[in-house]
Amino acid sequence: MTTKSTDGKEIFKDERHYHPQATSCLNEKMVYGAQNKSSYVRDTSLQPFETKAETFEVKLPEGVRAADVTVELSYEVQVPENKVPIHKETRRVTLDR
Amino acid sequence: MRSKSLALLLLTAAPLVASAKAKTIDELAAMFDSTRCKQCHAEIFGQWEKSHHARPLMGVAGGLMMIPVVRSSAFQLKSPKDATLKTFPCFKCHLPQAVTHAEDSVAVELAQALWTASERDAPEKDKAAAKAKAAKLQITCIVCHNEKAILHKLVLGAPEKDVIYGAKDGPHGDPTDKVFTKMKKSAVLGQAVFCGQCHGTGPNFEFDYPIQCATLYGSYQHNYLGKGGFQSCQDCHMRKAGAKSDHTFPPNWNDKEATSKMLAEGISLRVETLGYQWLRKAGALTPMIVVNTKIDNKAGHRIPDG
Numbered sequence: 001m002t003t004k005s006t007d008g009k010e011i012f013k014d015e016r017h018y019h020p021q022a023t024s025c026l027n028e029k030m031v032y033g034a035q036n037k038s039s040y041v042r043d044t045s046l047q048p049f050e051t052k053a054e055t056f057e058v059k060l061p062e063g064v065r066a067a068d069v070t071v072e073l074s075y076e077v078q079v080p081e082n083k084v085p086i087h088k089e090t091r092r093v094t095l096d097r
Numbered sequence: 098m099r100s101k102s103l104a105l106l107l108l109t110a111a112p113l114v115a116s117a118k119a120k121t122i123d124e125l126a127a128m129f130d131s132t133r134c135k136q137c138h139a140e141i142f143g144q145w146e147k148s149h150h151a152r153p154l155m156g157v158a159g160g161l162m163m164i165p166v167v168r169s170s171a172f173q174l175k176s177p178k179d180a181t182l183k184t185f186p187c188f189k190c191h192l193p194q195a196v197t198h199a200e201d202s203v204a205v206e207l208a209q210a211l212w213t214a215s216e217r218d219a220p221e222k223d224k225a226a227a228k229a230k231a232a233k234l235q236i237t238c239i240v241c242h243n244e245k246a247i248l249h250k251l252v253l254g255a256p257e258k259d260v261i262y263g264a265k266d267g268p269h270g271d272p273t274d275k276v277f278t279k280m281k282k283s284a285v286l287g288q289a290v291f292c293g294q295c296h297g298t299g300p301n302f303e304f305d306y307p308i309q310c311a312t313l314y315g316s317y318q319h320n321y322l323g324k325g326g327f328q329s330c331q332d333c334h335m336r337k338a339g340a341k342s343d344h345t346f347p348p349n350w351n352d353k354e355a356t357s358k359m360l361a362e363g364i365s366l367r368v369e370t371l372g373y374q375w376l377r378k379a380g381a382l383t384p385m386i387v388v389n390t391k392i393d394n395k396a397g398h399r400i401p402d403g
Contacts, residue, residue: 033309035170045399
C-alpha cells in the first residue's frame with residue numbers, strides 16, 4: 001500500500017505478505033524449495049472462505065490535507081521482482097468534507 | 098536397418114508391454130510417449146502441451162528446478178554417477194512413472210544433465226542439450242489415464258496395460274486403437290482425490306529427509322471442505338467446454354496475462370478509506386488517513402500453494 005501527496009511525493013509505504021512458511025525443522029530459518037522444506041511453521045496465506053482484513057494508518061505531514069492511496073495485490077513468482085498483478089485500486093483521500 | 102526399424106516400431110506400439118524397466122531417459126520417455134493420442138485428441142493434446150504437466154521438471158519460466166536438489170540439498174550428490182531414484186524424491190509427483198518404470202541409470206542420466214546445465218564453464222550447446230534431455234520427461238496422457246488412474250488397487254486391481262481410463266467403458270477409438278484397445282471408467286479421475294496423489298497433503302515422511310512441496314490437496318481437504326465447500330479441483334482447473342475438460346490445467350505461470358485474470362477471478366480486493374483527525378488528548382489532533390483492505394479467496398485451497 002502506497003500513499004503519496006497530491007504532488008506525487010511518497011508519504012507512506014507498507015507491504016503485507018501472504019504465504020505458507022516452512023523450515024527444515026532442523027533450525028529456525030525459513031527456506032524455499034521442496035527439497036529443503038519439511039513442515040510449515042506459520043501460514044499467512046489467503047485461505048478459502050476467510051477474509052483477510054488489514055488496516056493501514058498513515059499520519060499526514062504538516063499541511064497535507066489530501067493524498068493518493070494505491071493498494072496493489074500481486075502474486076510474486078519465485079522472486080519479488082517477478083510479479084503477476086491481481087488487483088490495483090487507487091483513491092484520493094481528503095480530510096475535507 | 099530393417100531389424101532396427103522393426104524393433105523401434107514394436108517399442109512405440111506397445112509402450113507398457115515390456116516388463117523391463119527403462120534404463121535411459123529416452124527409453125522412459127518412449128515408454129510413456131503419448132504423441133499418438135494427438136491423432137484423435139488433437140485439441141486436448143494441444144492444451145496439455147501448454148500445461149505444466151508437459152514440463153514437470155522445468156520450473157516456472159523454463160528453469161531446471163531440480164538443479165538445487167542435486168547440487169545443494171540434503172539429497173546432493175558428490176557426482177552425478179552417485180544418483181539413484183532415491184536421490185530424486187521429487188519423482189514421486191514430478192515423474193511418477195520413473196518410480197515404477199525406471200532403473201537408477203535414468204536418475205544418473207538426469208543428474209548428469211542437471212550437472213551440465215548448471216556448470217558455469219560448460220559450453221552453451223551442452224547446456225542446451227542437457228536442458229532438452231530433461232524436458233523429454235513429462236506427465237503424459239498415459240501417466241494420468243493409465244499409470245495413476247486406479248487408486249483402489251486392492252479391490253480394482255492394477256491398471257491394465259491395454260486400457261485407457263476415463264469417463265466411460267467401451268472400445269477405444271473407431272477404428273479401435275491398436276495399443277490401448279479398451280476404455281474403462283475410472284472411479285477417481287473426475288474427483289479431487291485423483292489430483293491429490295501428487296498435489297500433496299504435507300510432509301512426505303516416507304523419505305529419509307521429509308520434503309514438503311505442494312500441499313494443495315491438504316488445504317482443500319482440511320480448509321475448503323471443512324468450511325463447507327463442495328467443488329472439486331477439476332471444477333475450476335479443468336473446466337468443461339461441452340463434453341471436453343480443459344487440459345491446460347490453469348494457471349500457466351508462463352502466461353502472466355491469463356494467470357493474472359484467473360487470480361483476479363478467484364481473489365477479490367475491497368478497499369475502504371477514511372481521512373480524519375485523530376484526537377489523542379485535548380489539543381493533540383493528528384491528521385491521518387486510514388486504509389482498510391479486505392481480501393477474499395474464492396478458490397478451493399490456500400493461495401499460494403502448488
